[in-house]
Every structure is written in structure tokens, then in C-alpha cells.
Amino acid sequence: MIVNYRELQKNLRAPMSLLTDLTGQEGFFHDETIYRGTPSAVLIAETKDDLITAVRFCHRHKIPITTRGAGTGLSGGCVPSEGALVVSTVKLNSLIIDPKRKIAFCGPGVITKTLQDEAARYGLTYPPDPASYEESTLGGNVAENAGGLRCKRFGVTKDYVLGLEAITADGTLLKTGLYNDNRGFLLGDLLVASEGTLAVITEIAVRLIPLPGRGATLLVTFDAPEKAAQTVADIISEGIIPGVLEYIDGDAAACAVAYEKTEGIDEKAAAILLMETSDIDKERQTSQIRRFCEKNGCLYLQIESDPERVDSLWRVRRNISNATKAIAKAKISEDVAVPISQFPHLVAFVSEMNRQSPLRINSYGHAGDGNLHVNILSLGTDPEETAQIDKLVDLLLKKALQLGGTISGEHGIGLAKREYLKYEFDPATLEAMCSVKSIFDPNDILNPKKMFPVKN
Numbered sequence: 001m002i003v004n005y006r007e008l009q010k011n012l013r014a015p016m017s018l019l020t021d022l023t024g025q026e027g028f029f030h031d032e033t034i035y036r037g038t039p040s041a042v043l044i045a046e047t048k049d050d051l052i053t054a055v056r057f058c059h060r061h062k063i064p065i066t067t068r069g070a071g072t073g074l075s076g077g078c079v080p081s082e083g084a085l086v087v088s089t090v091k092l093n094s095l096i097i098d099p100k101r102k103i104a105f106c107g108p109g110v111i112t113k114t115l116q117d118e119a120a121r122y123g124l125t126y127p128p129d130p131a132s133y134e135e136s137t138l139g140g141n142v143a144e145n146a147g148g149l150r151c152k153r154f155g156v157t158k159d160y161v162l163g164l165e166a167i168t169a170d171g172t173l174l175k176t177g178l179y180n181d182n183r184g185f186l187l188g189d190l191l192v193a194s195e196g197t198l199a200v201i202t203e204i205a206v207r208l209i210p211l212p213g214r215g216a217t218l219l220v221t222f223d224a225p226e227k228a229a230q231t232v233a234d235i236i237s238e239g240i241i242p243g244v245l246e247y248i249d250g251d252a253a254a255c256a257v258a259y260e261k262t263e264g265i266d267e268k269a270a271a272i273l274l275m276e277t278s279d280i281d282k283e284r285q286t287s288q289i290r291r292f293c294e295k296n297g298c299l300y301l302q303i304e305s306d307p308e309r310v311d312s313l314w315r316v317r318r319n320i321s322n323a324t325k326a327i328a329k330a331k332i333s334e335d336v337a338v339p340i341s342q343f344p345h346l347v348a349f350v351s352e353m354n355r356q357s358p359l360r361i362n363s364y365g366h367a368g369d370g371n372l373h374v375n376i377l378s379l380g381t382d383p384e385e386t387a388q389i390d391k392l393v394d395l396l397l398k399k400a401l402q403l404g405g406t407i408s409g410e411h412g413i414g415l416a417k418r419e420y421l422k423y424e425f426d427p428a429t430l431e432a433m434c435s436v437k438s439i440f441d442p443n444d445i446l447n448p449k450k451m452f453p454v455k456n
């Protein structure tokens with residue numbers, strides 16, 4: 001697709017922010033998945049006005065637009081649609097905190113950790129904390145409804161969005177929630193998890209909460225993944241809500257330990273639970289958790305109190321994605337979630353899949369939410385691998401649905417899972433979503449061919 005961008009360039013306040021020669025700009029062609037796109041240009045927007053000008057230009061010329069934040073997505077959401085103008089919102093990173101009202105007003109380019117660090121200066125926090133929080137942007141978090149390690153206790157992104165401002169497909173600025181008067185349809189709710197298919201988000205107001213204290217950190221190892229998974233189900237079914245409850249299988253842990261050479265994690269463990277109790281009532285919660293770990297035959301349970309050691313353990317968890325990517329030629333990262341009672345069945349299924357497959361498979365996730373990230377690693381030696389990977393992905397996603405779960409716990413649909421949406425939703429519900437898309441974006445220019453099954 002050849003597009004003449006001269007008219008747009010002329011009308012931008014920052015004309016240099018539009019890149020039409022994409023040599024050396026391949027970083028804008030992909031996210032953290034294996035997908036690659038073919039954009040026609042990239043706009044690294046410096047002002048909201050330039051964004052509006054660009055969207056209006058694309059509307060007039062029917063040019064697709066793919067919005068991107070940090071590009072840490074794991075479902076292909078910001079991979080440019082064919083011939084798209086990539087719109088990067090990373091430079092729209094203004095941040096104002098109103099500590100009295102416990103609200104932060106953020107540009108979409110604000111990095112999640114920056115918001116957390118700034119909020120902490122006022123004794124506040126923004127709880128959603130994807131493991132990518134040092135890079136991911138608020139715009140990407142909202143567009144994916146990102147979860148994270150603390151989400152069992154505190155909720156996910158949608159639970160904190162108070163209002164949004166966004167540009168619709170024809171360049172109109174839409175104000176929702178706090179940016180308006182909180183009446184009428186909750187249009188902002190529609191934009192959360194819309195993956196850049198309904199609007200370009202330009203402002204985000206989020207709720208902050210008082211910064212919680214730290215709970216006790218527990219490292220528990222098991223000689224079988226199923227025992228760890230049963231412990232998770234027991235803890236949550238008992239109504240215990242730890243601050244964080246992460247499951248890591250032995251292979252995923254070994255990858256992350258080797259990545260940063262961390263000591264003190266038992267190499268023989270087949271699975272690990274890494275937990276932080278709630279800061280309130282931590283002694284009682286620790287002893288309740290210990291009871292379930294022992295009942296399920298844990299190998300050992302360690303309560304970590306040295307702050308440096310605690311930080312290095314959480315780094316192990318946060319490094320898993322990058323560590324597994326580093327050892328593989330290609331990594332398919334699936335992200336399913338099931339009701340907590342089914343979590344042991346899901347883990348058993350993945351263990352069996354691993355035993356039977358010649359491919360290297362490992363898994364980890366925000367287990368307290370029933371969420372399991374399954375990595376299928378291609379070492380690139382077998383030409384039949386792609387077919388095998390597709391088959392395994394298909395089996396896994398269908399198993400999650402069969403267990404009453406979802407094909408995406410938190411990473412979104414994007415390109416990776418669009419064909420599976422028809423298994424998750426009945427035709428009428430899917431059709432209603434497609435209708436919403438066509439009302440917001442009648443010419444289908446906002447991130448086309450994402451989220452929904454492609455119609456032939």
C-alpha cells in the first residue's frame with residue numbers, strides 16, 4: 001500500500017515525528033510475539049492535536065491505524081495492520097497526581113512503574129502490576145485490561161479506570177467517566193480491553209489506593225506440579241486472599257534462575273509457589289497457607305525476610321518471560337485461565353502435554369486468579385514444529401474452555417487468538433461485539449483484522 005503522507009506532514013505541529021522512511025525502524029513492526037506487520041509510516045505523536053490531525057487524515061484516505069504503546073503485548077495487538085500508520089503514544093506521558101482525591105491523570109504513554117513510583121511519593125499506589133510494568137504503558141494496559149501479580153487481591157486495570165479521553169475513527173474527541181459527568185452509557189468501559197480497535201486513548205484517569213504494607217514472602221517447593229496446583233486451589237477455596245500467589249513450574253524457574261544467576265531455589269523442585277501474604281493479619285495467613293502446603297506434601301517452605309533476597313525472588317518471577325524467550329528460537333506464550341477449582345486439572349493437562357510432546361513446554365502464572373501462562377518453545381530444529389505448535393495451542397485453548405475458563409486470562413486476543421473467539425462466545429454475543437465495532441469504526445480503519453475472526 002503506497003500512501004502519500006505529504007499532506008499530513010504539512011499539517012502536523014511536529015512534522016519530524018512522522019517517519020515515512022522505515023529503514024531501521026523494524027522495532028515498530030512487532031510486539032513480543034512472533035508476528036510481524038507491514039506499516040506504511042510511523043507517527044511518534046508529540047501532542048494530542050497531532051494525533052487528531054493524523055486520525056482525521058487516515059479517516060479521509062481510509063488508511064488503517066495501529067496504535068502502540070511500549071510494544072510489550074503478547075497477542076499481536078500492536079503489530080501493524082497491512083499498510084497501517086503506526087501511532088505511537090509513548091511521548092504522551094504527562095502525569096498529574098491529585099493525592100487528596102486519590103486520582104492520577106495520565107497520558108497513555110506513562111509507564112506503569114512510573115505511575116506506581118510517583119503515587120508512592122504520596123503514600124498511594126496503582127495496584128495493577130503486569131510483570132512488564134517497567135516498560136508497559138498505561139494506554140497499553142487499558143487497551144488490554146492488563147492484570148498482574150497483585151490482581152487477585154486488588155483487581156485488574158478495569159477496576160481502576162475512572163475516565164478516558166479518546167479519539168474515535170473520524171477524529172472526534174470522546175470524553176468518558178471523570179472527563180465528562182459520569183452519566184449515560186459507560187462508554188469508557190467499552191474502550192477498556194478494546195485493543196486499539198475502537199479508539200485511540202489519549203488521557204486516562206485512574207483511582208489510587210493507600211500503599212499497602214508488605215506481607216510475608218513465602219517460597220514453597222513441590223516435587224510435582226499437580227501438588228502445587230492443588231495447594232493453590234485449597235488456599236483460594238478456603239477464602240484466603242494472599243497479596244500475591246504465583247505458580248512457577250520447575251523448568252520455567254530454572255530458565256529464570258539461570259538468566260540472572262539467582263541462588264537458593266531448589267534445582268530439583270518440579271514446581272514452586274511464590275507468595276506474599278496480605279499485609280493485614282500476616283501471621284494467621286502464613287500459618288493457614290503453611291497448613292495447605294504441608295497437607296499437599298511440599299518439599300520445603302521458606303519464609304524470606306531479607307529484603308534483598310525477597311527482591312531477587314520476585315525478579316526471578318518477573319524475568320521468566322524474557323528468560324524463556326532468550327533460550328528459544330521462537331516462543332509461543334499462551335495465557336489461559338480457569339475457575340480455581342479447575343486449576344489442578346489445567347496444570348495436570350499441561351504436564352501431560354509436556355510429557356508427550358517433543359517440544360519444550362513450561363508454565364507459570366498468576367495462579368491465585370486461575371491464570372496459567374504456557375510457553376511452547378521452538379528450538380527451531382524440526383521443520384514439522386510449526387504444525388505441532390499449532391496443534392498444542394489448539395488443544396490447550398479448547399481444554400481451558402472445556403474447564404469453564406477463558407482463552408485469555410490477561411494478554412488479550414490480538415492476532416494470536418482471534419480465530420478462537422468463536423469458541424468462547426456464542427454467535428449472538430460475538431455479533432453484538434462486531435456491531436459495536438462497526439458503529440465506532442464504520443470504515444474498519446482502527447487496528448483492522450484484530451480481535452475478531454477474519455470473515456472470508
Ligand SMILES: Cc1cc2nc3c(=O)[nH]c(=O)nc-3n(C[C@H](O)[C@H](O)[C@H](O)COP(=O)(O)OP(=O)(O)OC[C@H]3O[C@@H](n4cnc5c(N)ncnc54)[C@H](O)[C@@H]3O)c2cc1C
Nearest residue numbers: 069070071072073077130131137139140143147196201321
Ligand atoms: C515480560 C512480560 C511480562 C508480561 N506480564 C504481563 C502480566 O503480568 N499481565 C498482563 O496483563 N500482561 C503482561 N504482559 C503483556 C503486556 O505487557 C501487556 O498487555 C501490556 O498492557 C501492554 O502494554 P504496552 O504499552 O506494551 O502495549 P502494546 O503492546 O504497545 O499494545 C497493546 C495493545 O494496546 C493497544 N494500545 C496501546 N496503546 C493504546 C492507546 N493509547 N489507545 C488505544 N489502544 C492502545 C495496541 O493497539 C495493542 O492492541 C507481559 C509482557 C511481557 C513482555
